[in-house]
Amino acid sequence: MDLLTQPVSVSHYLVVGAVLFVCGVVCMATKRNALGVLMGIELVLNGANLNFVAFGSRILRSDSLGMDGQLMALFVIVLAAAEAAVALAIALNFYNNHASIDVDHADDLKG
Amino acid sequence: MMLLAAIQWHTFFFLLFSLLTCGFALAVVFSSNVVRMAFFLTISLGAAAGLFFLAGAEFVGAMQFMIYVGGTLVLLIFGVMLTAHERFISMKTKAGEWVMAAFLGGGLFLLLVRATLMVPQWNAPNLQRDQVAQSEVHDSAAIGAAVSAYRADSLPSSSAPPAAAVPAGKSVYLLPFEIVSVHLLVVLIGAGYLARAKKRNPGNAWQA
Amino acid sequence: MATYTDDPRIVEFDVRTDEMLVNMGPQHPSTHGVLRLVLRTDGEIVSEVQCHLGYLHRCAEKIGENLTPRQWIPYTDRMDYLAAMNMNLGWSLAVEKLLKYELPPKAKHLRVIIAELGRIASHLVGMGAYGLDLGTFSPFLYAFREREKLLDLFEEVCGARLTYSYLTPGGATADLPQGWLQKVEAFLKQFEPVIAEYHALLTTNSIFIKRTCGIGVLPPEMAINYGCTGPMLRGSGIDHDLRRDGEARYTDMYDGYAFEVIAQKNGSYPRDHVYPAVPPEAVLGDCWHRFYVRMLEVVQAIDLVRQGMERYSTTPGDWGQPIKLSTKLPKGEAYLETECPRGQMGFYLVSDGSAIPWRVRARSSCFCNLSVASELCHGCLIADVPAIIGSVDIVMGEIDR
């Protein structure tokens, strides 16, 4: 019950961010589907985002990063969208050319 | 009743949303069906938006909904459907890879959590958070201002004399914002170009 | 977005996807009964359409070889059940041709009235259902509202609302009831302004125009090659109508009637009434033109009914007693095509001298019209398939028989 009666601190957010980050990394490492890898990247970015927001929050910390945290988070979200668009385009192109989205098959440049 | 009265509702909702976020993030990792993965990712990111709301970053939370959940993930699901061959929907991971990933992930997680807990200021909750003015926390106009003209949070408080204000043009996010916008535009055009299948002509094999 | 291609194999798609075989029907809201279409699609683009028929096959022709011609009349009702009167007429005329039976003149006028009213009733369904195919529900009910009145009139004549069995070899089963013509006149008077509503809701509606203009273009040569008839053929600009160009036994009925074949000749439709203008996007032979021809034929049919009523009431004589059930058919064969609402419906019978025909055959108009559908749907979008099939205006009862 201690958990419920204590106010939230920055590290609470950081731990959640760490979970997301690690999930993303594991996802990237284990998935063979290109889109699964893409989802892992999204998770990683979101874990980082959570940290930015937590550091920038006035509620969690009185000496917070201020606006910078939120603005960084915004940039991350926008860039994640851009990244997803490009990655998806690459995946589709790969699918068109190889009739597969298994990243293990993407070995054209292997000597 | 006493117990209920002692509950920090903010913490309660934080725990609720963080459980959703982490739980579905784990579900993404352990699911092998790519459509389900996308769905779990949606819930995970949606709950993360809830965490943003709880941290007072309402604009970021709404942005997360709009761009991440409503845009990026729909795009992702689109991609899943376009490549939705039965054999690609469920792709199993080998046991050895799982073991590797477990080591890697576990180690990374321990490292991160250790680093998190090492800084005492981060562990201390902000006990004065009720004193934080509503306008200071929940105001999305400040973000707009920070992007275009000035940093509301860097302004001196009203009691102090306005001595060292932010010099004009510095620490303002107009230029990065412009760069990001142009970048986004370029990326979208590029993505559209990349995803476009080349002309298929069964008559000319070399062209196909 | 590229919607139309000459050869769908050479297309620059936005994103390449896999081909998919989709079954449209036999239980599908817009295949007008139990037609089954197998679509080969690439995303939304249809590269091939195959029609599968026979879900409503009831051996009507075989049954006709076991019944006397008058007994077979109810079976003709169930062919094109939306224009049963015209089916009755076609069969009756074919039988009369074999019998070399001379009709009293009054019977001919009666048949014109009935057949043209049947045409209106049929085109009303065609029009309403076409709206339904394009996703608007209200015109369907507006069409049925008027059709109901027409069916009331038919009910008064023969007691049935859908399968009339009214026109028979020899004339009709009964004379028109007293005061019926006045009721028809009242209906026509009320109905004429309603047509403008249909034009507003469909013909000139900009979304309707967008959905139908340039879609499913049927070139005149192709229409002839595939044996398309009726509004299909005339929608492609071919000036051909059996009521004018048919066999003497049939055109006899329309002798002296003033009507102009509804087809675009020299770039314009007949101007005997005020019709909405052809939109600039429309291409001759597209869905819009087929629909337009039907709408114009309704107006034409109103004129013909009026003329028929005038002649009927002034012509003395008998309304045409039906032939005896046991009438022996002379040895030989007869074939006759009539202009039914959906095209040229032909009936063929061979007799070995008994009262029961040795062979009965029906040439279905919709069957030939539908055969061109896969050609029209080549490279269109999925949403265009109902638009094209709807513009063919098929009745499965007639195709499968």
Next chain:
Amino acid sequence: MAEFINSRLISTLLGWFNVDALPADHWLGFVLAGLVHTVLVIHVVAVGALVFIWMERKVSGRIQDRLGPTRVGGKFGWLQTLADGLKLITKEDITPANADALLFKLAPYVSFAASFAGYLALPFSDGWVGHQVNCGIFFIIAIVGMEVFGVILAGYASGSKWSLFGGMREAAQVVSYEVPMGMCVLIPVVICGSMDLITIGQMQAGFFTNWILFHDPFAFVVFWVYFTCATASVNRAPFDLAEAESELVAGFHTEYSGLRWSFFFMAEYGSMFLVSGLAAILFFGGWNGPIPIFGPEILNLAYTDAEIAAGTFRLGGYIANLAGCVNFIGKAVTGVTVMMWIRWTLPRLRIDQVMTTCLKYCVPLGAVCFVGVVGWQWAQLWSPNDLHPQQARISVRERGLIDRPVRTEGMARRAEVVKKAAWAGSVPVQAGETR
């Protein structure tokens, strides 16, 4: 904040029953208020859907020259939807063999939850809102876009090709229409200088001339663009391609039956009301009537700014808010009715035409209007909003950046920026002086 049921009100009520031990900010009050709000908002969606489905049947009946339901529940068939609902509940809940069972079962709830969550930030009257989100309008637009998820999942998980077509169409359509819709809602935001829906509503208090619809010709045009995009984004005819019954049998909900199917319907009607309500707030003054009966001009019953700031409860103000709520619902229902009218009149567009409408017409129109409105603001051209300016509510609340003088100072945010900067003594004040 003069909320519909707030903890103060509950404490006051409890006080009448001699339960006076509760302080004004007791947690029980908050929990009760939260529950009451949730139940109320759920009812807006669920009961609203019941009413709207009945209304749709009546409206379509009248449009099509028939009566619609007449019998169930005595007159007018007003219980018809309830009867239908009972039938749907008792129907067998079928999951096709090919379906992805988990996603198939979840999809309707995802759709419904998204539609329902939008009501969290939709104010029904001055201050009557589930949670006053500072970027409320942004939040609602984001949430409305979430509804597409349920549809895509349903389309995919059904294991039917028709459903898949429906899901893909919906995905493409909704994602595209979010762009012009976002542009359209930006215009009231620019005019009011706030993304808070309550602030936007308050800025339009007074006579109907204060509505943003009448701000300038561009704003007038943009409302129609917004309405088109809103119709498209909630999948109503002529943009109901995802469930086009003549092409795709029933689109994404082909395989659904019973209660799950009805959840899709509730989501659809919920979203319709949501976007109509948004239109009412953004362009038609929200809860502020064409004639301010309860405003200071006539009855002077509505809460004043000071009262709102202090959070006092006054019966007159409460009644004014109640009337505002009725007014708002009336406007939103009008919007829904117009959508029904359109649905029963027009044929359906084709998918490429829907995309063309979005990309070739709505987006450029929205962009041009956006520039036009900004220009109009900048040039301070005459606007009907100047006829009866509402002095008391013209200011931007909260931030203490009051006295936005009646249309003399361009955008409110601009004024605010200049003011704050000037007060900070750093950013050159010339930006303000040029005006």
